Structure formats: C-alpha cells, structure tokens
Amino acid sequence: MSRFEKSLTAGERIRLEDGERLVLIESGKLEVYAVTRAEGSFRQQFLCELEAGGVAFPLLDEFNQTETLLYAAEDTQIKILSFDEVSPDELKNFMRRWFAELIKLPWLRLMADKGDDTLIPWLEGTVLEDAQDLTQAFRENEEIFSMLLGVRFTAEDKRFANRVEVRTRNQRRIMDNSIANLLGEETTTYSETTERAVKLEEATFIVRRAAMALNMPTDNIKLEAELVRKLDQIRLLRRLIQKGNMQMRLIELVEDWHKNDSGVIIGYYGAEKILSTFVPIAPGKYKLVNTEHPDGFPITDEVAAKIYKSAFECYAGFPARELKILDLMKFIFKQCWFADYRTVIGISLIAGLIPLAMPLVTETIFADIIPILDRQGLATVTQVIMVTSFTTASLGIVRTIAVMRITTRMNMATEAALWGRLLTLPTKFFRQFTSGELASRMQGINVIKGLVSADFIGGLFGFVFSFWSIFLMCYYSLKLTAAAVAVWFVYAIITAFIYRRVIGFQRNLIAATNKEAGIVQQVFKGLAKFREHGAENQAYWLWSGVFGETWKWNLKLRWQSNYNMIIGSVQPFILTMCLYYIAVYGMNEVGPNGQTVQGITYAQFIAFQGAFSSFNATLNGIIPLVGQYFAIQPHIENLRPILKEVPESVGDKADSGILSGAIELSNVTFGYVEGRDVLHDVSFKIAAGENVAIVGRSGCGKSTLVRLLLGFETPRKGSIYFDGQDLADLNLPSVRTQMGVVLQNGQLMQGDIFTNIIGTNALTQEDAWQAAEAAGIAMDIAMMPMGMQTVISEGSTNISGGQRQRILIARALVTKPAILIFDEATSALDNRTQAIVTKSLDSLNATRIIVAHRLSTIRNCDRILVMDAGRIVEQGGFDELVARGGIFANLVKRQTA
Missing domain, CATH: 2.60.120.10 (Jelly Rolls)
Known part of the structure; x- marks a missing residue:
C-alpha cells in the first residue's frame, strides 16, 4: 500500500x-x-x-x-x-x-x-x-x-569518551588513596592522564611560567604538600591558578593554533603527556616550556603534532585589591606586545615628519620650477610626491595592524579579568544593584577600551608629532603662525566649554541608563505576573518614566554635539580668512627707498598654507578624540564601584584542605543593619556526617545562618569553624567547592539538563543519571524526548517547579560533596518524591544541614535546631522535642491540626 x-x-x-x-x-x-x-x-x-x-x-x-x-x-x-x-x-x-x-x-x-x-x-x-x-x-x-x-x-x-576517561582517572585516584589509607601511608601519588605521578614542584613551575607570561606576580603560587597529596592534577592546577589570581578554561586546540595569537596555554606534550606551558613569544610564535626544558624551545609544526588537543587557556586577573583607573591602564598595557607599542610610536614619528616634505616641495614648484618651465624638475618632484604618498599609506597600514593586535589582546585580557573580578566580589556588593544596572555598569569597560583604536592612537601620535609643522610654519612666517595659534586658542576655549557641559549631561545620561536597564530587566522578569493581573499598562508606565529621563539627557547631548559640529565647520573658514587678510594687508613692509615690500612671497605663502593645512587637519581630527576622552569620565565613575570593591578571596588566605564535614559556630552575632542584630550569640557544633535540621518561624534567621555558613556574610561577632579552621582565614572557594547547596530561590541556567547538573565539572552522563536518580528526577528526564539533552528555557518556564527543584538537588549531589546544605530545597515536592530524596540523603556519607518548614521531612534527622528571634532555643531529636511541649511541639501541632 x-x-x-x-x-x-x-x-x-x-x-x-x-x-x-x-x-x-x-x-x-x-x-x-x-x-x-x-x-x-x-x-x-x-x-x-x-x-x-x-x-x-x-x-x-x-x-x-x-x-x-x-x-x-x-x-x-x-x-x-x-x-x-x-x-x-x-x-x-x-x-x-x-x-x-x-x-x-x-x-x-x-x-x-x-x-x-x-x-x-x-x-x-x-x-x-x-x-x-x-x-x-x-x-x-x-x-x-x-x-x-x-x-x-x-x-x-569524543566529548563523552573524554568524560569517561576523567571519571576513570578519578576512580583510580580514589582507589590509590584508599589503599594508602589502609597501609597507613602519609603520602600518596595521584594518577592522571599521564599515567605517572605528577609532583607539586612540576605543577607549580608550569603555573608560574604561565603567570610570568601574563605579567602576573608568582609569589602566592604555592600549596602545602599535605593538601596536594589528595588532589588530582586538574584540581591541583585549578588551585594553583586561583592562588596566582588567574582563571583557566578547557579548550580544544585546532590546526595551526600556534601560528595565531591564542594566549597562554597549559597542556600536555609527547607520548608521556608531559605537563607544559605554551608561551607566546611574538605574534604567531610560541615556545614550549616544561621542567625538562625550562628555557623552552620553539613550537614548530612537528612539535605541535605531539601536543594533545585538550588544553587549558589561562587568563590574568586584576589585582585582588581596590583598583584605580591607573591600575586598570597598567594592567591593559602589560597584556599587549611591547613590540607593537614600539611599532606604533616609531611609525607615528616617521608619519609626523613626512608631511614636512610637502610644503617644501610646494615652495620649490612655485618658486623655482614654474617660473622657468622646468619640466624635468617637475617630473622629479612628482616622483617625490608619489613616493611620499605611497610611504604614508604603507606606514598607515602597518600602524593599523599593530593597533589591531593591541586592541585584540587588550579586549580578551580585560574582558576576562573584569568578569573574573565580578564573580569573586562578595555577595553584599550585589545587593546594591539590580542585575540590569550591573550589566549597564559593566559596559563602561567597552568605552575605556574604545580609546585604544586606530583612530585614537593615530590621532594622538599625529597630534604629538604634528608640532614639526609648527616649526615649519614659524620658519615661513611668525606673524601668520601667531594668528593661527590665536584663532586655535579661542576655538579650544569654546570647545572646552562645550565638553565641560557634555560631561555633566553624560553623567546624568549614564545614571538614567542604569536605572532604565534595571527597570527593563525587572519588567521582563515579571512579565508573566504583569499579564496574569492585566497590568501591562503599569509595566509600560514604569518603563516610559525611566526611558523619558534617558531620552531627555540623550537629546541634550545631541544638541551639544550639533553645536560642536557647527563651530568645527566655521573654524576653518574664519582661520583661512584671517590668514589671507594678514597675508594681503598685514605682511607688507616699507623698504629703504620708501617703497612697499611684500613680507612673504606667493610661493612661501602657498608653502605656509600647506604646512598649516596639515597641522589644522590634525588638530581638527584630535578635537573629537579629546571629547571622547572627556566623555569617558562618567563611564569610569560608573565602573568604579566594581573596581573599588575588594574580592572576597585573596591570595594570602589558606586553603581549607579536604574537609570532613565538621562545623562549629561559636558565639556568632550578625545583623544586616548596624544596631539591629538578626542572630544573637548563636553557638552549636555539627559532627562530620551528622544530619541536622534547622527549623523555626519565618524571619527567625534560618536563611541568614545558611548565608553565614557559605561565607556570603561575615559575623559581626564570633567565629565559624570548618574542621577547626576559622572560615574568616580560609580561601572561600576552597570551602564552597566541597559543598552541595540548594537555596530557596535557586535558578537553573538556560541550556540542557546535563550541563545544569554537572556544571563545569569533568563528569560523565552516568554521574548525571546517578545524581538524577538520587534526586527523584531520573524518570522525568527519561520520559523527555531528548533525555539529558532536553533544553531548559530561560527562567525554567518549560518545566514544573518540582522538576526545577529536583534538578537543583541533583546538581548539589553530583560531586558527592562533604557538606550538603538545603534551604527549603524540597518545598515544591510531593510526598512520594520527598521520600525518594530523603532516602537518598540518608544514604550519603556527608554532613547534611536542612532548613525546612515542612516538619515531616526532617523526622529522621539526627538532631533538630529550633530557632526563634535569632537564637537557638531548643535542640534534640524529633520525638524528644515534641515530648518537651515547647516551640517545636507547637510548630508540629499547627501542621498536623
């Protein structure tokens, strides 16, 4: 059929x-x-x-x-x-x-x-x-x-095979450490892709060479041997990179990568997979450095063929302190090739001298060649002009290429450093701004980078070296030069006045733009609620108010730009008329016999005009660039809060080591506002592997306590200890990487479920499925058409609230952390799914801290801490607390009534 x-x-x-x-x-x-x-x-x-x-x-x-x-x-x-x-x-x-x-x-x-x-x-x-x-x-x-x-x-x-290989290495490392523990050994080696022991000295040497190539300090790039013995090579590299205030990401090396400017790279070389640093030594040239070849050797096509494709690209970070604009400019300057700077300066110097030849040639033509009809001389001068023009164009091309290299390296380094800094700022910083406003502030770096462009650098050096033209103008006529400078001085005063007004308008425009970005982001985030309540007009009103403010200042800026354009178009006309008037009426002198003598010849005036035209064109070109420089001042002020805030992890803090999960709070007092404490003298201990619940009425301080444990906030008094180490003295990322956390308002990333579960960890789909099974979401994922590759939309609108929570739980479980913190992580789950998650958590060998309102979910906890008004008022087992008849018993009665 x-x-x-x-x-x-x-x-x-x-x-x-x-x-x-x-x-x-x-x-x-x-x-x-x-x-x-x-x-x-x-x-x-x-x-x-x-x-x-x-x-x-x-x-x-x-x-x-x-x-x-x-x-x-x-x-x-x-x-x-x-x-x-x-x-x-x-x-x-x-x-x-x-x-x-x-x-x-x-x-x-x-x-x-x-x-x-x-x-x-x-x-x-x-x-x-x-x-x-x-x-x-x-x-x-x-x-x-x-x-x-x-x-x-x-x-x-291929990507799946790589993840399986990483998982196999991790399992082998666990077995090596397990055997070492059984034998009572103090140290153990860790297996890696190289199938050989990698020493701390080797990894430290490699990371330090990468830091040197990025012009970063190397003093803090070191780790304690006791910590290193339990780290595999990738985690060791990440810790050392973090110590050096750098970032790294996994990349795939493509063909001829060493012939391009690909940044500083750490990878593996040779059949033994020797850890090496690939250092750029010039545009399109690399050398390979490792412990066997500390001085390095060039990377040719033959050498590149022996380098493994999977590698790590390193990025420099801003200094972990309060930054000033000078610090930012120093950082930018260090990340570019010094040879390019020399090229730009040298070419600009030559390009500034070449225009001097044209006035001299012009004078020769009108004074010597034309009067005697010297055709041979005219042909020679024509050749000189052609060579000069070709040379100027060639130098311009070379300078543009050098500036493009500077711009490219600067963009890559600055963007990575700025985002790296933003991600390391303390959480209290983010309470000051909406995400839309913060994104708007981040755009300030693009304006600063815009200064480094072919037009700006060419105009700047052209202006500096154009003063040669002034000397030539003075050689022909001091009086005409003085007149030109006087007109230019008046023009500069008027322009400065306009740009001074521009700075104020620009500052107001940026403030309005920040506010508009925040409102737009909030409106889009709450668009479903606006539609649900039929409040689209209110949303439009919110937006129109801030947009009107933005448009008002934008309009004023445009008028200032129009004024500047009008003045700029009138200035050459006025200046030329002044020069012609002085040349005709103001340059004549009385000779010895009483006759009027011309103060400047026709040929000299034409030559003067050539030198003047070159200088005037340069100055007219530099004025908009000067305006651009002044216009960035408000953008710098807009970016300054990000540069001023000090990152929460600095290099002089100690690593936590491998945590067992023991936690202690000692007399902790905290308040968001001075004089109004949220927590009062809180003290308790949690043993490694213990399952502890924290309960209490809304607003009693449970979530604040979780934020303190995560290092999001700093106690006003008292200390928090992990394995006996004060959290204030520890490198916070080294603690957080050993935690699995689900917060009240946790969000998923836009992307597939697999990536949402494993994040950036080198894990396989098997790991993701195991975590999904433990979180009770595996069956739901299996029923989706694309399984783990199902894409989650922005805002997680294509999955239910319960599914979102379970994926967040799977993300927390996938790395098998030493500490689990769940803050209302199961509020959207039904009883059956809740039972699956509870059973999975009970089987884990990890410290568990569960904040919950639904008390039936914490019946099996080893201990329950009851909070009220920022204090621990009761603690004990579920049945014990119910029998006491206190606050916890009242909470249970309310939920079971």
Whole structure:
C-alpha cells in the first residue's frame, strides 16, 4: 500500500526508513529527531517541530547510519505519501519547506551565514531550483546534511569518551588513596592522564611560567604538600591558578593554533603527556616550556603534532585589591606586545615628519620650477610626491595592524579579568544593584577600551608629532603662525566649554541608563505576573518614566554635539580668512627707498598654507578624540564601584584542605543593619556526617545562618569553624567547592539538563543519571524526548517547579560533596518524591544541614535546631522535642491540626 493515513497518540513514536516517502501532518504536532542506527552508541539530535501542514522527510544517509524519528507531542493525524503520488511542483515545494526547517538549526544557520555555498540556497529558499532530477538532487542535499550531522555526533562521542576517561582517572585516584589509607601511608601519588605521578614542584613551575607570561606576580603560587597529596592534577592546577589570581578554561586546540595569537596555554606534550606551558613569544610564535626544558624551545609544526588537543587557556586577573583607573591602564598595557607599542610610536614619528616634505616641495614648484618651465624638475618632484604618498599609506597600514593586535589582546585580557573580578566580589556588593544596572555598569569597560583604536592612537601620535609643522610654519612666517595659534586658542576655549557641559549631561545620561536597564530587566522578569493581573499598562508606565529621563539627557547631548559640529565647520573658514587678510594687508613692509615690500612671497605663502593645512587637519581630527576622552569620565565613575570593591578571596588566605564535614559556630552575632542584630550569640557544633535540621518561624534567621555558613556574610561577632579552621582565614572557594547547596530561590541556567547538573565539572552522563536518580528526577528526564539533552528555557518556564527543584538537588549531589546544605530545597515536592530524596540523603556519607518548614521531612534527622528571634532555643531529636511541649511541639501541632 503506497498511501495511507495514521493516527498517533501523544507520546507515540515512528521511524521513517523508506527513502522515497514523506509524512504530511494533517492535524496535531510532531517533533522531528535525527537518531543513529549504530548499536551501543545511540545519539539523537532535535531537528524541528511541525504543526498541521508541515512535512517531514527521511534522512538519506550514504552510509545508512542515521534515520528520522517522529515523536507525537499531542494527538496527531498524519498522511504518509510516496514521492510518485505527489506532483513534481508540490514535491519540490515540500522539499524546500523541509530544508527551510533544517536551516533553522543554530549550528547549521551559522555555517550558512558564514557563506557555505551548499546551505545558502536552503536559507534563501532557492534549493533545487535548477534540478534536472529532483529526487537525485534532494538525495545529494540530504547526504550533505547527514554528513554534517555525523560530524556533530562524532564530536559528542569524543566529548563523552573524554568524560569517561576523567571519571576513570578519578576512580583510580580514589582507589590509590584508599589503599594508602589502609597501609597507613602519609603520602600518596595521584594518577592522571599521564599515567605517572605528577609532583607539586612540576605543577607549580608550569603555573608560574604561565603567570610570568601574563605579567602576573608568582609569589602566592604555592600549596602545602599535605593538601596536594589528595588532589588530582586538574584540581591541583585549578588551585594553583586561583592562588596566582588567574582563571583557566578547557579548550580544544585546532590546526595551526600556534601560528595565531591564542594566549597562554597549559597542556600536555609527547607520548608521556608531559605537563607544559605554551608561551607566546611574538605574534604567531610560541615556545614550549616544561621542567625538562625550562628555557623552552620553539613550537614548530612537528612539535605541535605531539601536543594533545585538550588544553587549558589561562587568563590574568586584576589585582585582588581596590583598583584605580591607573591600575586598570597598567594592567591593559602589560597584556599587549611591547613590540607593537614600539611599532606604533616609531611609525607615528616617521608619519609626523613626512608631511614636512610637502610644503617644501610646494615652495620649490612655485618658486623655482614654474617660473622657468622646468619640466624635468617637475617630473622629479612628482616622483617625490608619489613616493611620499605611497610611504604614508604603507606606514598607515602597518600602524593599523599593530593597533589591531593591541586592541585584540587588550579586549580578551580585560574582558576576562573584569568578569573574573565580578564573580569573586562578595555577595553584599550585589545587593546594591539590580542585575540590569550591573550589566549597564559593566559596559563602561567597552568605552575605556574604545580609546585604544586606530583612530585614537593615530590621532594622538599625529597630534604629538604634528608640532614639526609648527616649526615649519614659524620658519615661513611668525606673524601668520601667531594668528593661527590665536584663532586655535579661542576655538579650544569654546570647545572646552562645550565638553565641560557634555560631561555633566553624560553623567546624568549614564545614571538614567542604569536605572532604565534595571527597570527593563525587572519588567521582563515579571512579565508573566504583569499579564496574569492585566497590568501591562503599569509595566509600560514604569518603563516610559525611566526611558523619558534617558531620552531627555540623550537629546541634550545631541544638541551639544550639533553645536560642536557647527563651530568645527566655521573654524576653518574664519582661520583661512584671517590668514589671507594678514597675508594681503598685514605682511607688507616699507623698504629703504620708501617703497612697499611684500613680507612673504606667493610661493612661501602657498608653502605656509600647506604646512598649516596639515597641522589644522590634525588638530581638527584630535578635537573629537579629546571629547571622547572627556566623555569617558562618567563611564569610569560608573565602573568604579566594581573596581573599588575588594574580592572576597585573596591570595594570602589558606586553603581549607579536604574537609570532613565538621562545623562549629561559636558565639556568632550578625545583623544586616548596624544596631539591629538578626542572630544573637548563636553557638552549636555539627559532627562530620551528622544530619541536622534547622527549623523555626519565618524571619527567625534560618536563611541568614545558611548565608553565614557559605561565607556570603561575615559575623559581626564570633567565629565559624570548618574542621577547626576559622572560615574568616580560609580561601572561600576552597570551602564552597566541597559543598552541595540548594537555596530557596535557586535558578537553573538556560541550556540542557546535563550541563545544569554537572556544571563545569569533568563528569560523565552516568554521574548525571546517578545524581538524577538520587534526586527523584531520573524518570522525568527519561520520559523527555531528548533525555539529558532536553533544553531548559530561560527562567525554567518549560518545566514544573518540582522538576526545577529536583534538578537543583541533583546538581548539589553530583560531586558527592562533604557538606550538603538545603534551604527549603524540597518545598515544591510531593510526598512520594520527598521520600525518594530523603532516602537518598540518608544514604550519603556527608554532613547534611536542612532548613525546612515542612516538619515531616526532617523526622529522621539526627538532631533538630529550633530557632526563634535569632537564637537557638531548643535542640534534640524529633520525638524528644515534641515530648518537651515547647516551640517545636507547637510548630508540629499547627501542621498536623
């Protein structure tokens, strides 16, 4: 039967295997996936979502490795047709619509936007335009898509294999340490990709060489041997990088990476995978440095072939102290090639001298060549002018390339350092600004970086070296030079007055822009609530108020710009008229015989005008740049809070080491506002592995206590200890990395579920599934069409509140931390799911601190701390506290009544 209809119920799946059939959707909705046929390596890729009238085709793969899978998102009616049953025009239209759906895939659209000749017709809707054999042309296009899809599947397999390898290394390290503990050994080696012991000295040497290449201090790059013995190589590198106030990220080295400016890289070299630093020594040149070759050797194509593709790129960080703009400029200056600075300065010096030749040549033409009709001399001068022009253009190109290199390195280094600093600021800093306002303030760095551009640097050095033209102008006529300078002085005063007003307007505009960004972000975040209450007009009113303020100052700035343009256009005219008037009427002198003598010859005046034109053009070009410099002052003020705040982790604090989970609070008092304490003299101890609950009425200080344990806040009095170490003396990230935390308002990232669970940890899908199972979310994920690759939308709007909470719990569990802190982490879970999560937590060998209002969830806790008005008023087991008849018993009665 070549033609039939089929009804699909919601959740039903069918595969398209016949290469010359298509599926036409009559009603409902289908999700289309590409899946692999290979056994043991199942992969799927979401292609598109089709509604009534949509059409799907099978994937025609040359090697028969992929096929089309249709998933009914709701009850759907479809019609399956063979190609022969459709007219050629209609079939061509169906095929074009199919390719139009495929090209919507982001990775495929990116290839088309970059100019791929095969994919552009898909984008433009002209695919199969001139096909002689429609079926064959369709097959060729689909085989291209299948090939590209196969490359993506292969890359996913490779990433999965890398994660499995990392997991295997971690398991081997655990076994090594376990055996060492059984044997009573004090030290143990840790296995890594190199299959050999990596010493602390080697890792320290490598990180220090990376720091030196980034012009960073190396004094703090060191760790205690007792801590190192329990760290694998990647964690060791991360700790040392953190000590050096740097950041690093995993990258994949592509072909010819060493011929580009790829930054400072740490990676592996040779068959033994020797840890090495790849240091850039010049644009497009690298050298390899390791403990065996401390002086390094050049990285050639042969050497690059022995370097493993997986590596870590290092980024310098700002000094961990309050920063001034001078510190920022020093940092920027150090991150660029000094050879480029020398190139720019040298070329600018030469470019400033070359224009001096033109006035002299002009004088020669009008004074010596034209009067005697010297054609040979004119030809020679013409050659000089051509050479001069060509030289000027060539120097401009070289200077632009050098400036582009400076700009590129500066952008990369500054952006990474600024974001790295923002992420290390204490949480109290973020209470001062909305996220929209903070994003607006971060844009200030782009204005500062804008100063380093070809126009600005060219104009600046052109201005400095253009004073050679003044000397030449003085040589021809001091009186005319004085007149030009006088007019310029008046012009500069007027311009300065305008720019002084601009600074005030710019400051107000930035303040209004910050406020607008905050309001816009809040409106978008609460858009669903505005619609729910029919309050769209109120949202519009909120936005219009701040936008009106922004527009008012923007309009005033534009008027100032108009004034500046008018004055700038009038100035050359006035200046030229003054020079001509003085040349005609003010330069004549009385000779010895009483006759009037011309003070400057025609040729000299033309030469003077040439020198003056060059100088005037340079000054006219520098005025907008000076204005740009003054305009950044408000942006610097806008950015200053971020630079002024000191990061919470500084290099002189000690690492926590491997925590057992023992916690102690000693006489802790804390308040957000001076004189109004939220916590009063709180003291308690939690043993390693103990399961402790914290309960109490709303506002009694439970969440504040959690923030103190995480180091988000600092006690006004008293201390917090982890394994006997004062938290105030510890490097906070070294503590937090050993915690699994779920806070009340925890949010998921926009992206797939797998990434949301494992984060940036080197873990596998097996680890993610284990964590999901423990959190009671594994079945939900398995029922989703794309499983772990299901994409979570911004704001987690495509999943329920309970699913969001369980994914957050899975994220907290996946690294098997020593300490778990749950602050109302199960409030949205039903009783069955709550029981699964509780059972999973009870089986963990970790310290658990659970803040909860639903008291039935904490019945099995080892101990319950009852808070009231910022104090611990009761503690004990569940039944014990109920029997006392105190505050906890009253809370239980209220929930069971």
